[in-house]
Amino acid sequence: MDQKIIIGLVSLFSMGILFFSFSDRSKNISVEPIKTNSAVQTENDLQVITIVAYGGYTPHKISAKAGIKSRLDIKTKGTYDCSSALVIPSLNFKKNLPPFGVTSINLPAQAKGSKITGLCSMGMFFFDINFE
Secondary structure: OOHHHHHHHHHHHHHHHHHHHHOOHOOOOOOOOHHHHHOOEEEEHHHHHHHEEOOEEEEOEEOOOOOEEEEEEEEEEEEOOHHHHHEHHHOOEEOOOOOEEEEEEOOOOOOOOOOEEEEEEOOEEEEEEOOO
16 A cells, blocks of 8 residues: 555544544533422522433423413533434424523413423423423
8 A cells, every 4th residue: 555545544543533532522521410499490580490401301390380481591511412402392492402501492471280391303302391
């Protein structure tokens, strides 16, 4: 084999190793679960519901207050799986979430007994927000 081809292949292989060694996917990212009771906070008459999207949705069952304006914050921390493709059918919401950051969705006041379900694009992962 020609020496230039061998040098080129070795260089390409080395660049590939460097790329995957320093890429975000190779980092050991730990996502701590959110406790259901801490997923809902109140800020100035606004109910803030926080869910982490990473290998599914955490927490996946949430109880929230009915009759008040709410904001749903979806946090992503190195999310590259299908949970980054969020669908909320009742809100006609579909969006590919960024790998890192917070995506906020304003929710109108919900009636008592209503439920909002969020799904990944494949329907494998879900979360339910029950309004009481």
